[in-house]
Amino acid sequence: MTAAITLAGVSKSFGAAQALVDVDLEVNTHEVLAVVGDNGAGKSTLAGLLSGVHTPDRGQVRIDGEPVHLTSPAAARREGIAAVFQELALCDNLDVVENLFLGHEAAAGIFLDEVSMERQAWELLDQLAARVPSVRVPVAALSGGQRRTIAIARALLGDPRVIVLDEPTTALGIRQTAQVLTLVERLRERGHAVVLISHSITDVQAVADRIAVLRLGHLIGEFDAETTTTEDLLGAITGAVAPRAGGRAS
Amino acid sequence: MYPDSVRTTRETPGSQTSLREANRARIVAAVQQHGSLTQVELSGITGLSPATISNIVKELTGTGVLSTAPSTRSGRRAQLVTLARSLGLVAGVDFGSRTMRVVLADASMRLLASEQMPLAPDHRADMGMQRASMLIQEMTDSVEAGVGELLAVGIGVPAPVDTARGVVSSAGLLRGWDGADVAANLSAQLGVPVSVDNDANLGALAEARYGAAVGYDPVVYVRASHGIGGGIVLGGRLLHGRAGSAGEIGHVTIDENGPICRCGNRGCLETFVGSPVLLGMLAASHGHLTLGDVVTRAQDGDAGCRRVLSDAGAHLGAAVANLCNLVDPEVVVVGGQLAAAGDIILAPLRSAVEQRTVPSAEGPPVVVPSEFGEWAEARGALAVALDRARSDGALGVSA
Numbered sequence: 001m002t003a004a005i006t007l008a009g010v011s012k013s014f015g016a017a018q019a020l021v022d023v024d025l026e027v028n029t030h031e032v033l034a035v036v037g038d039n040g041a042g043k044s045t046l047a048g049l050l051s052g053v054h055t056p057d058r059g060q061v062r063i064d065g066e067p068v069h070l071t072s073p074a075a076a077r078r079e080g081i082a083a084v085f086q087e088l089a090l091c092d093n094l095d096v097v098e099n100l101f102l103g104h105e106a107a108a109g110i111f112l113d114e115v116s117m118e119r120q121a122w123e124l125l126d127q128l129a130a131r132v133p134s135v136r137v138p139v140a141a142l143s144g145g146q147r148r149t150i151a152i153a154r155a156l157l158g159d160p161r162v163i164v165l166d167e168p169t170t171a172l173g174i175r176q177t178a179q180v181l182t183l184v185e186r187l188r189e190r191g192h193a194v195v196l197i198s199h200s201i202t203d204v205q206a207v208a209d210r211i212a213v214l215r216l217g218h219l220i221g222e223f224d225a226e227t228t229t230t231e232d233l234l235g236a237i238t239g240a241v242a243p244r245a246g247g248r249a250s
Numbered sequence: 251m252y253p254d255s256v257r258t259t260r261e262t263p264g265s266q267t268s269l270r271e272a273n274r275a276r277i278v279a280a281v282q283q284h285g286s287l288t289q290v291e292l293s294g295i296t297g298l299s300p301a302t303i304s305n306i307v308k309e310l311t312g313t314g315v316l317s318t319a320p321s322t323r324s325g326r327r328a329q330l331v332t333l334a335r336s337l338g339l340v341a342g343v344d345f346g347s348r349t350m351r352v353v354l355a356d357a358s359m360r361l362l363a364s365e366q367m368p369l370a371p372d373h374r375a376d377m378g379m380q381r382a383s384m385l386i387q388e389m390t391d392s393v394e395a396g397v398g399e400l401l402a403v404g405i406g407v408p409a410p411v412d413t414a415r416g417v418v419s420s421a422g423l424l425r426g427w428d429g430a431d432v433a434a435n436l437s438a439q440l441g442v443p444v445s446v447d448n449d450a451n452l453g454a455l456a457e458a459r460y461g462a463a464v465g466y467d468p469v470v471y472v473r474a475s476h477g478i479g480g481g482i483v484l485g486g487r488l489l490h491g492r493a494g495s496a497g498e499i500g501h502v503t504i505d506e507n508g509p510i511c512r513c514g515n516r517g518c519l520e521t522f523v524g525s526p527v528l529l530g531m532l533a534a535s536h537g538h539l540t541l542g543d544v545v546t547r548a549q550d551g552d553a554g555c556r557r558v559l560s561d562a563g564a565h566l567g568a569a570v571a572n573l574c575n576l577v578d579p580e581v582v583v584v585g586g587q588l589a590a591a592g593d594i595i596l597a598p599l600r601s602a603v604e605q606r607t608v609p610s611a612e613g614p615p616v617v618v619p620s621e622f623g624e625w626a627e628a629r630g631a632l633a634v635a636l637d638r639a640r641s642d643g644a645l646g647v648s649a
Contacts, residue, residue, distance in 0.1 A: 189543070
């Protein structure tokens with residue numbers, strides 16, 4: 001197993017509020033790393049740091065051991081990190097293919113190469129075993145889960161190594177939650193590193209390999225999802241229980 | 251006053267009407283259990299004359315219980331008989347250790363929707379059942395079926411089940427599910443009858459009725475996934491035993507001095523081929539893997555993963571051979587996630603079975619992979635749901 005991204009002693013403040021304090025974290029390929037925590041624990045800030053939305057005040061972000069400066073989401077994408085946020089940033093009036101290829105459309109001469117884009121879109125959705133009625137319907141006509149799938153598919157287009165999913169199951173019905181969680185498993189099988197940020201312990205335990213717990217900006221511990229009980233996790237999130245000595249996995 | 255048995259409105263036994271009623275029930279039962287049959291096959295299975303079959307099928311088609319479609323069998327024209335779709339829907343749920351699968355089908359066993367959902371390790375029964383019932387409701391909505399069209403639900407649970415009461419009967423096998431009253435809980439949430447059985451039993455039923463074991467009897471089914479389960483179908487019926495533990499091959503003793511199993515005994519088959527053990531063997535060399543990863547890597551030629559799976563096949567074969575010596579099945583169907591590895595696991599399994607079974611003039615039992623793969627248990631759940639609907643009289647004939 002190889003670490004795709006390493007956060008070394010990373011801190012980030014917004015004014016007087018310390019969002020993250022001295023966080024060390026490794027994100028490995030072929031693994032789902034879940035980040036859980038209460039509101040204001042620093043989960044979204046962590047997602048922002050990984051995807052180039054925020055830059056750290058202190059500490060380093062390393063990719064394959066080399067320090068990098070992720071100054072913008074575009075820079076992060078060039079380094080192979082893609083993110084899907086709670087606001088999906090899809091264009092409701094455009095169809096699935098147009099949304100997937102927005103900004104990097106395939107061209108054939110002076111025209112758009114609709115045929116190859118549509119084929120690629122289907123290939124991508126098939127690989128994710130995603131169920132979309134048609135790639136030519138406006139995104140507004142799709143369900144919440146399907147829209148999230150499209151957003152994730154778009155993140156996958158440049159074949160990134162790391163995919164950051166910020167709260168992918170909030171505001172979804174049970175069937176759509178099932179589809180998104182199955183999709184996360186599929187991403188892992190394809191060899192991506194997945195960072196899953198969520199506050200649903202049930203969903204996190206269902207798909208994660210490792211669970212990192214944040215509390216008030218501090219990394220409380222990393223847990224092996226296979227052997228950690230819900231009670232241990234809740235204890236670590238709320239601070240009711242100090243993490244056991246063995247709680248820090250690897 | 252009269253005792254209850256006398257006051258029933260049923261026709262006198264032996265009368266023409268009761269005979270006809272019994273024949274009708276027999277035909278509906280045969281069609282339901284086989285999914286679809288030609289009239290000639292129906293005659294063979296029920297033992298009724300082709301003329302009787304033709305008459306009753308015509309009558310039941312008229313009342314909307316059966317439907318017929320033209321087809322061909324061995325080059326001849328034939329009438330294919332299925333249950334009418336309009337009869338209603340059934341749902342099947344398979345609770346795995348880490349995945350829940352839900353399928354929805356109409357009465358002719360045509361699949362209408364299927365969904366799977368990852369589950370947490372050691373998930374709790376109440377959470378699982380709530381998610382299952384919500385999924386069933388959303389899926390019923392998505393095929394635009396009205397309330398009341400759902401006839402019955404079948405549930406598979408990876409632990410021994412007391413099928414008469416629908417309660418998990420094991421102690422300590424499935425944490426969070428011990429003693430769970432699955433049937434009562436889910437039928438209260440969904441408002442339809444619920445049948446519960448062990449997951450491997452359901453897989454056995456699905457393979458015996460519709461899958462790789464059609465036409466064989468007895469059938470032994472082994473499900474190798476996170477845990478190891480087994481089911482036995484004898485004379486077309488599942489063997490449950492006293493409290494639903496029949497066929498629990500995962501807890502057959504392989505080594506008396508072996509490690510302690512989750513069931514409390516020593517050296518069970520599961521302590522050699524259960525997923526924690528297989529993955530544990532690879533942890534030092536390969537890091538954190540899932541069972542699916544091991545199968546894919548073995549197929550891609552990874553030597554370590556191949557070795558782990560072929561050893562697992564040999565252990566499984568030893569236990570299956572013991573079962574074969576007791577039941578003498580015509581076929582052994584291997585299902586579950588490990589079966590996806592194909593001959594990497596099946597070849598050592600076959601040779602262990604050949605070595606250790608009593609030599610017979612018929613040769614060793616056939617060992618085949620499951621036809622439905624990881625969906626076998628959910629298919630079996632559909633089958634028991636439809637059985638339940640028929641025995642409750644929802645298919646238009648009294649049982």
